[in-house]
Amino acid sequence: MARTVGFILFEGAEELDFVGPWEVFTMVNAVAPGSVECYIASENGGTITCAKGMRVLADYSFADAPRADIVLVPGGLATRTEQDNPAIQKVIRRLDATSELTTSVCTGALVLERVGLLAGKRATTHWLAIDDMKSRPGVEVLTDTRFVDEGRIITSSGVSAGIDMALHVVGRLWGPKVAMATQRAMEYYPDPPKWE
Numbered sequence: 001m002a003r004t005v006g007f008i009l010f011e012g013a014e015e016l017d018f019v020g021p022w023e024v025f026t027m028v029n030a031v032a033p034g035s036v037e038c039y040i041a042s043e044n045g046g047t048i049t050c051a052k053g054m055r056v057l058a059d060y061s062f063a064d065a066p067r068a069d070i071v072l073v074p075g076g077l078a079t080r081t082e083q084d085n086p087a088i089q090k091v092i093r094r095l096d097a098t099s100e101l102t103t104s105v106c107t108g109a110l111v112l113e114r115v116g117l118l119a120g121k122r123a124t125t126h127w128l129a130i131d132d133m134k135s136r137p138g139v140e141v142l143t144d145t146r147f148v149d150e151g152r153i154i155t156s157s158g159v160s161a162g163i164d165m166a167l168h169v170v171g172r173l174w175g176p177k178v179a180m181a182t183q184r185a186m187e188y189y190p191d192p193p194k195w196e
Helices: 015-031 086-096 108-115 127-134 161-174 176-186
Strands: 003-008 036-042 047-049 055-057 070-073 101-105 121-123 139-141 147-149 153-156
Touching: 003 015, 003 086, 015 036, 015 070, 015 101, 015 161, 015 176, 070 086, 070 108, 070 161, 086 101, 086 108, 101 108, 101 161, 108 121, 108 127, 108 153, 121 153, 127 139, 147 161, 153 161, 161 176
Parallel strands: 003 036, 003 070, 070 101, 101 153, 121 139
Antiparallel strands: 047 055, 147 153
8 A cells, every 4th residue: 555745835845855855755656666645735725836936736735635654844944934834833733643754854844843743852954954943942953964763753954865864764664675776766876076
């Protein structure tokens, strides 16, 4: 039976924060057909305009978003206001109650913290938001790490780190062979460029 991944989007979400993990999770189907179904939910459904101008059509509103095995909250500058949005808080609490994993990319961790999911846990976020996270009581903030796995809650640092976190999730839930085959199918072999 397929696992469902629910992407919780909002106006101004950072594109690669969710598109990278979307690519990872949907690529699992090329390796293990029928393993993953993904959906996007936004507050009112309809079209979301992301941080760099990409427009995305949501499958559901927050009110009718179905159960998800994996919940993913991206980041972006808009999380500074979204973290206090009662609608996003409500949908994350509802979906987290029955999910296997609830995850964040970049400053999506600020939203998870505001919902109360990081209390007593280690977490990470984009380096520009580390001081903000450190100012919040009850969270042990880790720096210089791509992601932090705290069991049911996994946070990742900024933007491209969501790809690494998603591959880690694939390894946890579908096994290392599926994760490695997914990585190969994506031709994702990060190697820093050689600067002159």
